[in-house]
Amino acid sequence: MSLRTPVIAVFDIGKTNKKVFLWDTAFQIVFEKQQHFAEITDEDGFACEDLAALQQWIVDTFTELCQMPEFELIGLNFSAYGASFVYVDRTGEPVAPLYNYLKPVTSPFPYAEFGGEPEFARKTASPILGNLNSGLQVYGSTLKPFWPEVFQALHLPNYLASLFTGKFFSEITSIGCHTALWDFDQGQYHPWVSLIEDKLAPISSEPSLEIDGIHYGLGMHDSSAALVPYLRCISDDFVLLSTGTWCIAMHPFNESPLTSDELANDVLCYLQPNGKPVKASRLFGGHFHEEQVARMEKHFGGSFTDLKFSDEVYELKPKASSVFESAFASRDLHDFPDLASAYDQFMVDLVGQQIFSLNLLLKDAPVKQLLVDGGFSKNEWYMRLLAHAFSTLEVYAAEVAQASALGAALMVYAGETPKNLIQLKRY
Known part of the structure; x- marks a missing residue:
């Protein structure tokens, strides 16, 4: 009989602080650690997340957790801030910086073709907020000259999950946070998303995947979590x-x-x-x-x-x-x-x-x-x-x-x- 405590690991990724927790099955925290990373800049000199450092910390920390003799990992998930996309190639490697959602928009969106700003904002439940409407980040990226070939655009929590599952999925709580992607009247993607839908990973119908006895979540937008x-x-x-x-x-x-x-x-x-x-x-x-x-x-x-x-x-x-x-x-x-x-x-x-x-x-x-x-x-x-x-x-x-x-x-x-x-x- 194993004396190891079954635990679920969660990486909670905020804009400022990055945390990891181990929860036992009574949902008491039995381990936690915190990390902070200095921002770097993108190709335009605008401050952004150091994605490479974040990814390395998560992978190294996960390895450390798996080697703790007192714990048996039964689940892994991510909660993270929204409105941020990671662009990856077919192997899952990022091909662009993790752009800051506060960066000014450079490619105007054709709101007039989709009912005008007020109706577009109402249908998508997304106040007109520039790059905080993260779907418009993907739209703008398709208009950039010399933009690298992108296989998938994944919201940050869904990308972090893909590091461990090897699967590319979109997840509904990330889609639904003022992204301008979702038509709340129809309960599906807004018609404009047909312009970029080939870049978006399919929406998963399940909240987790089981691989080798471990339940891997797909990541979640932190407010919904x-x-x-x-x-x-x-x-x-x-x-x-x-x-x-x-x-x-x-x-x-x-x-x-x-x-x-x-x-x-x-x-x-x-x-x-x-x-x-x-x-x-x-x-x-x-x-x-x-x-x-x-x-x-x-x-x-x-x-x-x-x-x-x-x-x-x-x-x-x-x-x-x-x-x-x-x-x-x-x-x-x-x-x-x-x-x-x-x-x-x-x-x-x-x-x-x-x-x-x-x-x-x-x-x-x-x-x-x-x-x-x-x-x-x-x-x-x-x-x-x-x-x-x-x-x-x-x-x-x-x-x-x-x-x-x-x-x-x-x-x-x-x-x-x-x-x-x-x-x-x-x-």
Whole structure:
């Protein structure tokens, strides 16, 4: 009888930090390691990921994991940032840099041939975002002079999986993240994709491949992967509000078509691993918080971490604003006697924007629970103000260890999902 612990390895590849985790079958982390790589530049001098260094680290680390005598590897998967393609030849070798999705577009896309920008954006659930609409990266590459012969274009998580499976597959969560590839009205590629479809790997109908007793995932877009533990463990309909630099609310039970008004207010759609849409609204909340707290601390001195929540906050009124700019930014700090009163008003303004953003999802599809994870789930103002505004919902601060990596691990595990993966605190 083997005394080795069965484990699933997941490489969680962010823009800044690269991590690897080993999960046991109770989904406790039994090993983790982190790495950071300096960016390099592409042929135009624009900063980009050092793909060769990333690939070498992953291969070397995987070899190291397989040689650990205390573990038996039963699964491998990847969660990674989206909107990034790797171009490979027939042998799977990259033939171009891993271009940065922030690089300006050089080849205009013929939106007018496909209904114009507003309708194109609505049908593909992809705000017009330049190279963040990663399908347009592939379109632009076909117009480049002296472009190398490309056999397949693979989204980053799907490319990383191919290093171990030797198979080229596209995977639905990577296709569905503001790529401009998917027609959400028809549930298939948008007609324009016929221009590049010969460069795209076929869409896999299965989430993993079994090779020599190991389940290899095909890779996942990290935001969609982070939703998987909640879908597995929460029985009631819910909205998940994942907070950080961006506050992204995901409503996997809202199947209403995306409207132009929603799109104009930064609502879009992702795809779940089962191919169903996830309507999502975005707010640059963490960035607003960092920016305005720095402004207040500079003006008043002191630190917001020393402040205490008071029920008097409920009496304050938020300042009306769009989701695209901080409502508090135009307030005069001289109107406040101290940091505490200014921070109270700031949080009321910020949560006011968050309430507006959430209501875009909830108006057509009410839910029973609002689950908040990430940095703001530990902010008393944020949580109490949300619970006050949505008094008919069960509002919880949720804590899941490494949600994106955990979701990717669950996708390659055939056993029963433990029910204690999510820690909830009700407000």
